[in-house]
Amino acid sequence: xxxxxxxxxxxxxxxxxxxxxxxEYIRIPNKSPMFDADWEKHGYMDQAVALMExxxxxxxxxxxxxxxxxxxxxxxxxxIDIPATGGxxxxxxxxxxxxxxxxxxxxxxxxxxxxxxxxxxxxxxxxGADDGYAIFGSLAAIAALxxxxxxxxxxxxxxEACEESGSYDLPHYVDHLADRIGRPSLIVCLDSGCGNYDQxxxxxxxxxxxxxxxxxxxxxxxxxxGDASGIVASSFRILRRILSRLEDEATGRILPxxxxxxxxxxxxxxxxxxxxxxGEDVYAKFPLVEGMRPMDEDxxxxxxxxxxxxxxxxxxxxxxxxxxSAGNVLRPFTAVKLSLRLPPTLDAVKGGEFLKQLLExxxxxxxxxxxxxxxxxxxxxxxxLAPWLEQSVDAASREFFGAAVAYNGExxxxxxxxxxxxxxxxxxxxxxxxxGPHSNAHGPNEFLHIPTGKRMSMCVARVVADHHxxxxxxxxxxxxxxxxxxxxxxEGCCE
Numbered sequence: 063x064x065x066x067x068x069x070x071x072x073x074x075x076x077x078x079x080x081x082x083x084x085x086e087y088i089r090i091p092n093k094s095p096m097f098d099a100d101w102e103k104h105g106y107m108d109q110a111v112a113l114m115e116x117x118x119x120x121x122x123x124x125x126x127x128x129x130x131x132x133x134x135x136x137x138x139x140x141x142i143d144i145p146a147t148g149g150x151x152x153x154x155x156x157x158x159x160x161x162x163x164x165x166x167x168x169x170x171x172x173x174x175x176x177x178x179x180x181x182x183x184x185x186x187x188x189x190g191a192d193d194g195y196a197i198f199g200s201l202a203a204i205a206a207l208x209x210x211x212x213x214x215x216x217x218x219x220x221x222e223a224c225e226e227s228g229s230y231d232l233p234h235y236v237d238h239l240a241d242r243i244g245r246p247s248l249i250v251c252l253d254s255g256c257g258n259y260d261q262x263x264x265x266x267x268x269x270x271x272x273x274x275x276x277x278x279x280x281x282x283x284x285x286x287x288g289d290a291s292g293i294v295a296s297s298f299r300i301l302r303r304i305l306s307r308l309e310d311e312a313t314g315r316i317l318p319x320x321x322x323x324x325x326x327x328x329x330x331x332x333x334x335x336x337x338x339x340x341g342e343d344v345y346a347k348f349p350l351v352e353g354m355r356p357m358d359e360d361x362x363x364x365x366x367x368x369x370x371x372x373x374x375x376x377x378x379x380x381x382x383x384x385x386x387s388a389g390n391v392l393r394p395f396t397a398v399k400l401s402l403r404l405p406p407t408l409d410a411v412k413g414g415e416f417l418k419q420l421l422e423x424x425x426x427x428x429x430x431x432x433x434x435x436x437x438x439x440x441x442x443x444x445x446x447l448a449p450w451l452e453q454s455v456d457a458a459s460r461e462f463f464g465a466a467v468a469y470n471g472e473x474x475x476x477x478x479x480x481x482x483x484x485x486x487x488x489x490x491x492x493x494x495x496x497x498g499p500h501s502n503a504h505g506p507n508e509f510l511h512i513p514t515g516k517r518m519s520m521c522v523a524r525v526v527a528d529h530h531x532x533x534x535x536x537x538x539x540x541x542x543x544x545x546x547x548x549x550x551x552x553e554g555c556c557e
Contacts, residue, residue, distance in 0.1 A: 063212045063527055065461055065520075071206045072519045080198040081185060081512060083117050087160075087194045088178040088187030094161035094226035095137060107223050110160050111138050114197050114221065118142060121201050124208060133238060136231040137161070137223035140197065141239060144204060148213025152533040154526055155218050155246035155489075157478060158196020158253060159225035162189040168506035175508075183512050190510035191496050192503040196252040197221045199515060203523035212523075215530045218243055222478070225253070228439060229478050236485060247489055247538035248451070248529050249482055250522060254495035255503075257340050257470055259514045262459035262521050265493035266332060267369060267471035268479055270404035270441035272414035276301065276421055277380075279430040281394040290392040295427045297381070297396040304431065307420055308402075309374045314357055316372040316402075320416050323405040325370045326443075329471065330362075333369065336470040337361035347499035369471030372408075375401045400433075403473060406441035414438040442480040444491050450537045451490050454528035458521040488539045492525055494518065 090113070092106035101107050111130055118128045118140070125145040132138050140160075146152075165175040165188070173179055175188035200219050207214050220243075224231040236243065256263040278297045285294070310317055337344055344364050345356040358364050367373065378399035382388075404413050418433045425431040447455075459467040479493065496514045497503045532538050 068206045072202050075202050076516045084190045085178040091176050093164050096227035097164040139235045140221040142219035144217040146216040148530050153216040153244045153246045154248045156200040156250045157220050158193045159222045161223045161226050163226050163504045184509040186509045193253040195515050199519040202519040206523045212527050213530050214526050249489050249491050251493045254493050255497035259498050261463045261465035262467045264469050265472050266469050267406040267443045268441045270410040271475050272410050272438045273401040274436040275434045277397040277432050279395040284391040284394050287390045287392045300426050300429050301396045321372045323407050332469045333365040334362045337365050368473040370405050373403045377401045406443045410438040410440040450532035454525045458524035462517045462520040
């Protein structure tokens with residue numbers, strides 16, 4: 063493979079076609095079903111699908127079959143089947159998603175979620191980096207190989223439209239398409255993050271998640287605070303006391319040992335190495351207010367906190383009026399939405415059940431306390447890399463980034479990964495992405511770092527080419543989708 067020619071091919075395709083396509087894609091407010099219950103009526107998801115489908119069909123990839131699959135009552139899925147150019151019955155599965163997170167407030171005045179803005183190397187707007195570029199980057203890699211006559215195994219590209227809602231439609235599609243998917247021995251997911259933009263980063267684990275709504279009721283209606291305070295306990299104070307069963311408010315540590323796991327020694331070492339590479343960027347990438355410090359001075363501990371330890375976030379509140387409408391009233395209830403990140407190998411269903419029991423038992427003063435579980439999605443830990451893949455990703459990183467590959471866990475969730483780990487237990491995983499420092503997925507001012515997107519396509523091309531060579535030597539293995547046990551849909555958790 064001519065690396066220089068491949069770089070030129072991919073770079074030209076990104077500049078000439080992919081960036082303009084992503085610009086149009088960003089304009090489409092195709093929010094995931096969790097955030098747009100009338101998504102089908104609004105038609106934005108179909109617009110995004112049509113944009114990607116049309117571009118894919120125009121690519122000069124030999125024998126490629128592009129299809130939009132629609133199961134009744136479910137979001138659509140783009141299914142692309144590309145035959146092998148070098149023989150063999152092995153396969154590579156490449157994954158991405160096209161649904162988006164909601165708008166979020168706080169965008170810079172000249173930016174917006176559905177307003178694509180190109181500034182230097184950054185394309186701002188919702189969904190470009192998370193994860194609209196995946197179909198473009200994947201097909202660019204395959205087209206670049208074919209342009210040079212470099213052989214590759216059969217490639218299957220799946221682009222779903224439900225990931226940000228927990229991928230609850232995806233298992234049904236994987237079952238429906240099982241015979242057509244075949245035997246992937248390598249699974250490539252481009253929906254993850256990178257510690258910096260200087261090298262290829264492989265995701266080694268993803269945290270799980272559980273959470274829901276905690277409500278504390280003390281009165282049938284609000285009463286004068288001067289009359290009731292000191293007699294009726296504040297619902298906010300009771301809620302604060304209940305949360306202290308779960309979290310040490312001084313340190314942020316989750317207290318019950320049932321919600322922790324032992325971190326594997328290999329992951330501890332990888333966290334130490336990631337901290338050495340990133341330095342203060344471990345925390346400096348976040349927009350901390352002046353004077354704010356991270357939760358620990360040890361950078362490796364911060365990496366482990368983010369990737370292997372449970373952590374609580376309160377993401378919403380109810381029962382509190384706005385400041386300009388708050389009178390002297392002892393309120394009848396306080397409610398919070400809890401998001402509890404879980405270690406990658408902890409069973410999220412059991413974790414959620416434990417959480418509910420912990421919060422609801424023995425309510426102070428006999429208050430009415432209820433916790434409604436909304437989600438429970440287990441995390442994922444990558445299998446050990448096969449020697450051929452370990453060598454390939456490092457070579458690709460050095461070739462196209464100029465630095466060795468790096469490894470790190472992710473604090474968020476990709477429900478698809480755990481499901482595929484069960485579906486294809488013999489497969490190798492390449493989980494990576496372009497969500498680096500300040501790219502701010504899900505938040506305001508989200509952007510795609512275009513040079514990293516280009517290099518990611520180049521790295522995928524290198525790994526797909528190396529996979530074919532390894533397959534020819536009998537170094538890969540796969541489990542047929544039709545032979546694997548069925549995985550049914552369920553309530554998952556979004557990133």
